[in-house]
Amino acid sequence: PPVQTPAQTQAMIDEVLSAYPPKVAKARAKHIKPNDPEGSKGCEVKSNIKSRPGVMTIRGCAYAGSKGVVWGPIKDMVHISHGPVGCGQYSWASRRNYSRGTCGVDNFVTFQFTSDFQERDIVFGGDKKLAATCKEIAELFPLAKGISIQSECPIGLIGDDIDAVARATSKELDMPVVPVKCEGFRGVSQSLGHHVANDAIRDIVLGTRETTKQTPYDVALIGDYNIGGDAWASRRILENMGLRVVAQWSGDGTLNELCSSHHVKLNLIHCYRSMNYICTTMEERFGTPWMEFNFFGPTKIVESMRKIASYFDDAIKEKTEAAIKSYQPFFDQVINEYRPRLESKRVMLLVGALRPRHTIGAYEDLGMEIIGIGCEFAHKDDYTRTSLELGEGVVLYDDPTAYELEEFARRLKPDLMGAGVKEKYVFHKMALPFRQMHSWDYSGPYHGVDGFAVFARDMDIAINSPTWNPFQAPWSNAA
Numbered sequence: 001p002p003v004q005t006p007a008q009t010q011a012m013i014d015e016v017l018s019a020y021p022p023k024v025a026k027a028r029a030k031h032i033k034p035n036d037p038e039g040s041k042g043c044e045v046k047s048n049i050k051s052r053p054g055v056m057t058i059r060g061c062a063y064a065g066s067k068g069v070v071w072g073p074i075k076d077m078v079h080i081s082h083g084p085v086g087c088g089q090y091s092w093a094s095r096r097n098y099s100r101g102t103c104g105v106d107n108f109v110t111f112q113f114t115s116d117f118q119e120r121d122i123v124f125g126g127d128k129k130l131a132a133t134c135k136e137i138a139e140l141f142p143l144a145k146g147i148s149i150q151s152e153c154p155i156g157l158i159g160d161d162i163d164a165v166a167r168a169t170s171k172e173l174d175m176p177v178v179p180v181k182c183e184g185f186r187g188v189s190q191s192l193g194h195h196v197a198n199d200a201i202r203d204i205v206l207g208t209r210e211t212t213k214q215t216p217y218d219v220a221l222i223g224d225y226n227i228g229g230d231a232w233a234s235r236r237i238l239e240n241m242g243l244r245v246v247a248q249w250s251g252d253g254t255l256n257e258l259c260s261s262h263h264v265k266l267n268l269i270h271c272y273r274s275m276n277y278i279c280t281t282m283e284e285r286f287g288t289p290w291m292e293f294n295f296f297g298p299t300k301i302v303e304s305m306r307k308i309a310s311y312f313d314d315a316i317k318e319k320t321e322a323a324i325k326s327y328q329p330f331f332d333q334v335i336n337e338y339r340p341r342l343e344s345k346r347v348m349l350l351v352g353a354l355r356p357r358h359t360i361g362a363y364e365d366l367g368m369e370i371i372g373i374g375c376e377f378a379h380k381d382d383y384t385r386t387s388l389e390l391g392e393g394v395v396l397y398d399d400p401t402a403y404e405l406e407e408f409a410r411r412l413k414p415d416l417m418g419a420g421v422k423e424k425y426v427f428h429k430m431a432l433p434f435r436q437m438h439s440w441d442y443s444g445p446y447h448g449v450d451g452f453a454v455f456a457r458d459m460d461i462a463i464n465s466p467t468w469n470p471f472q473a474p475w476s477n478a479a
């Protein structure tokens with residue numbers, strides 16, 4: 001069946017929200033709209049405000065956005081989860097930032113470092129403990145290039161002066177020690193943590209190192225965290241185009257890359273949400289141009305490659321066309337194999353902010369259709385971009401509650417749900433194929449040429465798995 005008309009979608013939204021007390025329904029209604037790509041006021045979905053107490057949200061916190069997302073993947077630094085042990089421990093290794101190197105020698109991504117606050121640290125302050133922790137790290141891991149201090153909630157609450165500790169320790173240890181005030185209570189989601197993390201890079205790291213060699217083809221790959229090897233897949237394309245990728249922000253990235261990135265000719269940003277801040281900073285401070293691109297699925301890959309090449313000379317443009325030509329048989333092969341199995345399958349998504357929008361094209365390349373889309377913590381600029389990628393009437397839900405997502409799924413009957421681990425088993429119990437679109441369900445990469453084949457295979461094994469044959473979705477025997 002065709003996607004619902006805007007009126008049908010609005011009726012569905014009203015029906016689902018009618019279960020709430022009127023005040024809640026009114027507040028939530030602002031976050032859920034039928035898509036109107038040609039709307040005169042832009043996308044009207046309200047976003048980036050506090051989740052309602054009492055209804056379940058799947059958002060993370062500022063600490064998650066800084067430590068988990070932006071800083072954590074920088075591999076040759078030690079990132080201290082500063083505060084009580086739980087934040088670091090329970091988020092340990094939950095984001096799949098692949099990285100090369102030797103664990104504990106020049107790569108610390110897989111570790112959990114914590115200052116392990118006790119009651120006495122809360123009462124008397126933990127600055128001394130933090131300084132001691134930094135010194136211990138320098139002794140135990142002499143090849144660590146720097147330290148970041150990722151503040152958990154209590155640090156801001158008790159008013160510890162981590163700036164002073166960082167300054168003194170940095171001098172004493174002769175390496176960057178970066179204080180990041182990403183206490184979880186700040187802001188309304190992990191999104192503020194991205195911003196705080198970018199600001200810390202801006203203030204302490206950016207532009208602090210010069211490079212000896214520069215070429216007209218130097219670019220930085222920004223906002224790719226190498227989930228399941230994504231950044232490597234993206235880098236291969238850029239190198240095939242003749243570009244020199246001098247920095248990966250921050251998947252499989254190093255401190256030196258961040259320090260010396262200001263020399264690049266162009267910043268290429270994949271995750272706009274989490275790193276647009278550093279791009280605008282570099283533009284203001286160093287005049288570095290930046291552009292958004294999308295390496296999910298052939299259509300967007302080819303479009304993005306040409307857009308990137310347009311910033312460079314004919315040599316790059318020719319190499320780009322040659323690369324596109326060389327990818328085409330592979331794209332065709334993947335599409336020929338999987339499209340017949342996935343054609344007209346309908347998908348609902350709920351991911352952080354960027355991926356719902358960036359994966360639309362990849363699904364469409366496989367003949368699939370997005371019938372509902374939502375973000376946990378996107379801002380208005382994300383929704384405006386997302387809206388343009390979708391047809392009229394597709395339901396858009398911002399920071400939805402578990403109830404809302406389930407009820408929309410019951411009514412829209414998608415063939416596939418793509419969201420996070422907290423949602424996964426709910427939909428499995430509804431006999432709905434599911435893919436975890438944060439961790440790629442421990443698969444990947446999904447970016448780039450290689451990634452498209454993995455993406456297509458994974459959607460196929462989710463939807464067409466014989467596992468589902470013995471199940472009946474609750475609505476199919478509603479009678």
Ligand code: ICE
Nearest residue numbers: 271273274351352353354355438
């Ligand atoms: Fe960007 Mo999960 Fe990455 Fe995006 Fe961001 Fe998060 Fe990852 Fe998700 C992320 S950086 S951790 S692409 S915070 S999958 S916005 S929610 S959609």
